[in-house]
Amino acid sequence: MAGPIRRRAGEPEAAGADDPLSGLAPLLRVQPHLDDVCRFGGAWAAPHEQEPARQAYFHLVTRGQATLWRPGRAPLQVTAGDILLLPRGDAHVFHGVGPPPSTQLPVTVRHAQSLRFKTTVGAEPDVELICGRLAFEAAPQTLIVTALPDLLVLSVGAQPLATRFAPLLAGIREELNDLRAGAVAVAENLASALFMMMLRAHLETSAPAEGLLRLLGQPLTARAVRAMVRDPVHPWTLDELAATAAASRASLVRAFRAAAGVAPLEFLTDLRLGLAHHRLRTETVSLDRLAAEVGYQSAAALSRAFLRKYGVRPGQARQAEAPPTAG
Incomplete structure (x- = not known):
């Protein structure tokens, strides 16, 4: 990895940034x-x-x-x-x-x-x-x-x-x-x-970085990312995302892989599971309701995807985050 990047507040904005923070903030x-x-x-x-x-x-x-x-x-x-x-x-x-x-x-x-x-x-x-x-x-x-x-x-x-x-x-x-x-x-x-x-x-003060910032710093991928962030529950298809980005399916997949090493629908899965993980840490919500609210058809489907991503079931993750009870 590169050494430390030291920024000076007030230096000019890099060209072509397309306001990356408008997509980054909700993430x-x-x-x-x-x-x-x-x-x-x-x-x-x-x-x-x-x-x-x-x-x-x-x-x-x-x-x-x-x-x-x-x-x-x-x-x-x-x-x-x-x-x-x-x-x-x-x-x-x-x-x-x-x-x-x-x-x-x-x-x-x-x-x-x-x-x-x-x-x-x-x-x-x-x-x-x-x-x-x-x-x-x-x-x-x-x-x-x-x-x-x-x-x-x-x-x-x-x-x-x-x-x-x-x-x-x-x-x-x-x-x-x-x-x-x-x-x-x-x-x-x-x-x-x-x-x-x-x-x-x-x-x-920098050119678009790798990963997420690069996705948000390029208009083609940024449009698709923002659409998924605004409505992660929507049953997005690659065709819909390509239309949103005003690009072909192949072009959108190539752009996502080049920027972040994942395909658009992989990004969507990460987004949904991360939102589920966050809510398990911060709220008391049933798995059925949580599944529906992060874009899964059932608690079982969410649980399987969650296990693949994090190595534990949602219920186990919730227990791990629960504060200890007084002895």
Whole structure:
């Protein structure tokens, strides 16, 4: 994979993008989870292990400078105003500017609401990081992830669009500093908006990427994708999708395979199953109703397709996502 892609807010839009976000937005269905507010100084390091599937790491650098280290990659210096996204949840370590410390200062951890506040002991903090995870909850998750580089960095700084990004960063930081009622929920909603703006900046400053972004960046495939996103329950045929895209069946299949490695109806299956998976995670709904609402003729048909895609039945997936009962 290519190295980190660093975007500067406000650079001109790539030609021919055909407004990819109008198709991307309903697919993203992401849920940010804020985990840590880190205030470090002196000799410090903050390791992050590989995250499970569907979990991306993100970090907001709200003060100072730090170094991001990833196995097999050159160290990356980050500074206040940088927003980092690791879509595949790769293992990485943050530490202070310069080489990794041989010894580290102890860190105190204070819990407040659902957050951990981590602070070094024995040194005045000069770096602040807000760290969290982003769950890709809807379909097609694999295409969303493959559409992005291993590391995406948005440098807000003093760029022309800083007036749009800076208030969101400041709002998140203020909510987490004050911790008033509902602060984490407000901050996570701001983080969700920030993530969407980050993707928009990525799209506006690059040629269409592989996978989903490439599908949405080409008018022929974008028309078919948007039709399926608007009405995934419709019994789409390849003929209908080709007509919607104003292309021949063969041309549409070639374009989908070239962009994302799947045929149009495979994409539709991923979309439906991803929506079903999302609803199983977030709602209590019968399998019969769920099947009808995501485009399957029966619960049995949904269950078979779900098993092929995820390796478990829908009921098992629902149980796996259920919160533990109090003992």
